[in-house]
Amino acid sequence: MTNDKDRVLIFDTTLRDGEQSPGATMTHDEKLEIAELLDDMGVDIIEAGFPIASEGDFAAVSEIAKRAKNASICGLARAQFPDIERCWDAVKNCEKPRIHTFIGTSPLHRAIPNLTMDQMADRIHETVTHARNLCPDVQWSPMDATRTEWDYLCRVIEIAIKAGATTINIPDTVGYTAPRESADLIKRLIATVPGADEVIFATHCHNDLGMATANALAAVEGGARQIECTINGLGERAGNTALEEVVMALKVRGDIMPFYTGVESKKLMHISRRVATASGFNVQFNKAIVGKNAFAHESGIHQDGMLKNKETFEIMRPEDVGLAGTSLPLGKHSGRAALRAKLRDLGYDVGDNQLKDVFVRFKALADRKKEVYDDDIVALITASAEGD
Numbered sequence: 001m002t003n004d005k006d007r008v009l010i011f012d013t014t015l016r017d018g019e020q021s022p023g024a025t026m027t028h029d030e031k032l033e034i035a036e037l038l039d040d041m042g043v044d045i046i047e048a049g050f051p052i053a054s055e056g057d058f059a060a061v062s063e064i065a066k067r068a069k070n071a072s073i074c075g076l077a078r079a080q081f082p083d084i085e086r087c088w089d090a091v092k093n094c095e096k097p098r099i100h101t102f103i104g105t106s107p108l109h110r111a112i113p114n115l116t117m118d119q120m121a122d123r124i125h126e127t128v129t130h131a132r133n134l135c136p137d138v139q140w141s142p143m144d145a146t147r148t149e150w151d152y153l154c155r156v157i158e159i160a161i162k163a164g165a166t167t168i169n170i171p172d173t174v175g176y177t178a179p180r181e182s183a184d185l186i187k188r189l190i191a192t193v194p195g196a197d198e199v200i201f202a203t204h205c206h207n208d209l210g211m212a213t214a215n216a217l218a219a220v221e222g223g224a225r226q227i228e229c230t231i232n233g234l235g236e237r238a239g240n241t242a243l244e245e246v247v248m249a250l251k252v253r254g255d256i257m258p259f260y261t262g263v264e265s266k267k268l269m270h271i272s273r274r275v276a277t278a279s280g281f282n283v284q285f286n287k288a289i290v291g292k293n294a295f296a297h298e299s300g301i302h303q304d305g306m307l308k309n310k311e312t313f314e315i316m317r318p319e320d321v322g323l324a325g326t327s328l329p330l331g332k333h334s335g336r337a338a339l340r341a342k343l344r345d346l347g348y349d350v351g352d353n354q355l356k357d358v359f360v361r362f363k364a365l366a367d368r369k370k371e372v373y374d375d376d377i378v379a380l381i382t383a384s385a386e387g388d
């Protein structure tokens with residue numbers, strides 16, 4: 001897709017892994033709208049669903065595939081011919097279709113279909129070959145890769161590459177790995193598996209230990225050039241790597257991570273809100289990048305610092321993620337400087353004595369209320385002017 005060695009492809013799976021989060025089901029129209037936003041913001045590959053899972057998933061993937069303008073549209077398929085054929089039927093009308101087929105390769109996952117190592121290796125060969133005969137772009141994943149025996153992992157990846165896989169995704173299905181291990185695993189796989197330099201390695205991390213973003217970025221340092229992620233980190237259990245976090249981490253810390261994506265960061269806030277309403281999963285206030293408090297400062301020291309120089313407490317510009325600006329909500333921790341700035345914003349240029357009086361009234365109110373709104377400030381200044 002790109003020859004630039006530092007370009008990291010963004011593979012969004014909000015509509016597949018994200019939607020697998022219990023209670024996050026989205027309607028057909030919501031999925032089309034989210035896919036359009038993802039396509040428009042520069043996501044490279046959109047995993048639009050699991051076509052054999054339901055008629056609804058098939059219909060959504062097919063429609064998204066037809067409408068995509070730039071992104072490659074991908075569907076998920078188990079390592080079974082009917083899954084792969086159904087997936088191909090759903091994505092085939094896309095300019096850039098992709099089939100993503102997977103099988104659980106760790107001892108625990110091998111026990112489920114009750115296949116021996118050799119039987120599973122044969123299944124991988126047959127299913128990837130079948131997918132590749134249908135579609136020029138095939139991604140293969142050894143599910144639970146981070147708990148798969150090293151020798152077996154190398155063996156099955158080599159089989160998938162020889163059968164025609166173009167992307168090898170390494171899922172940390174249960175969020176078990178840690179950053180150094182994540183980097184080392186990708187690095188060693190690329191150095192060891194024959195043919196590894198002809199495919200793109202992807203990283204797919206879950207957040208069970210809160211390390212999904214760190215693990216994904218470490219994998220990129222190890223040589224992965226595709227990050228699988230979701231908007232707001234939506235996904236099974238504790239979720240997936242959050243798209244907005246990896247995009248902004250690479251943008252802000254290009255000095256130590258010299259990689260880049262094609263995502264327009266100014267569109268992050270809008271899509272975050274859209275996914276939150278469609279999925280019904282509110283974004284936690286202190287969520288990195290897109291949380292309500294990510295660019296808000298209430299304490300007096302922080303507000304004073306921000307009024308003097310925004311870099312004092314912000315490492316990125318709120319405008320770069322699609323916000324109008326920093327917010328300095330007034331609360332009991334706020335100081336005089338923020339109150340004066342707020343009064344100015346509201347059109348009141350007060351002298352020192354009146355500021356002192358309004359400040360006392362403001363503190364008394366802030367002790368009773370979590371947040372003091374503009375209307376409260378207007379009421380306070382009016383009462384102060386009238387000497388109430």
Ligand code: KIV
Binds near residue numbers: 141143144173174206
């Ligand atoms: O977490 C996982 O292993 C997956 C696979 C289907 C790639 O989502």
Ligand code: ZN
Binds near residue numbers: 017171173204206
């Ligand atoms: Zn997953």
